[in-house]
Structure formats: C-alpha cells, structure tokens
Amino acid sequence: MAALHDDQLRKSCRLFGVELEDMPWFAPSFNVAPQSVQPVVRLNRDSGDREFALLRWGLVPFWAKDAKFGYSTINARAEEAASKPAFREALKKRRCLVPADAFYEWMKPNAKLKIPYAIALTSGEPCALAGLWRAGALRKARPSRPSPSSPPIPTKSQSRFTIACR
Secondary structure (H helix, E strand, O other): OEOOOHHHHHHHHHHHOOOHHHOOOOOOOOOOOOOOEEEEEEEOOOOOOEEEEEEEEOOOOOOOOOHHHHHHOOEEEOOOOOOOOOOHHHHHHOEEEEEEOEEEEEEEEEOOEEEEEEEOOOOOOOEEEEEEEEOOEOOOOOOOOOOOOOOOOOOOEOOEEEEEEO
C-alpha cells in the first residue's frame, strides 16, 4: 500500500467528503509496512461526519494480550471476516476506507523469487481500500503475584485498522 502523495490531499478531501482543515498531517509513504500509522476515513463517533484519523495498520482485538497480534491481522479476507473472532465486531460496527494512490500485489513465479506489482487507477486519482478498525486499550498481563510496592501496569490506547481483501 502506498499512502497518498501531498498533491492529492485536496482531491482526497473532496473525494471522501472531509474538510482539509480537519485532516491530520501525515508524510507521504511509498511502501507502507504493517504496524505503521496511516490515515483512514471513518465516521466520527460524536458527530457522525466523515473524518480522517491516523490509525496503526494491524487490527488487535479486545481480547488480545499483546500488540504483536496485529502482525497476523493486517488483512481480513472478505469472505471470512464475519466468522473470524478477530474481525467480527469491527465488521458489524466499525468500517472505514483506507485511502491510497496504489497498492502492491506480490507475484511468486518460483520458490526463491517474489516480484511486487503496484496497482493503481490509470487516471492517477486516489482510491480507497475497504477497512475495519477498532479503538481501545490492550490488556496487560499482570504478574502472577504482584508485590504491594509494584506500580500499576499502564495500558496504551491505540486505534488500529485492517484491510479487507479478497
């Protein structure tokens, strides 16, 4: 996936119905990696309006104890998302669009060679990939016998997303 180029921000705002002033700043990226923070378009919880939000790529379900779970949930197969516990709730309630000017598919002609192919609209316009998102804190595992002097274990809230694919 390639994040939007700077010159496409105005087009993206018009395309997704978001005010330019409301868009968070993000740097262009030409090879977005899992666990990186990327812009998504979602509905604002309070107003119901569309908004750009910066989320980390790799959905982590509420029951996961470790953020590393997000490495295995960067893509959700569209035909399986409704039945997989990691995606089921987000599919029902938290869908989003993941803006991009291209995405990559990998061809594997043999066991030793992988070739990336960038796929983009011929017009060069931005496009959107279907996504699912979730907000929340990771549960931290507590020591089996915490001492009375142990400080509380903080939880870190991080909104995350995955890309629905076929």
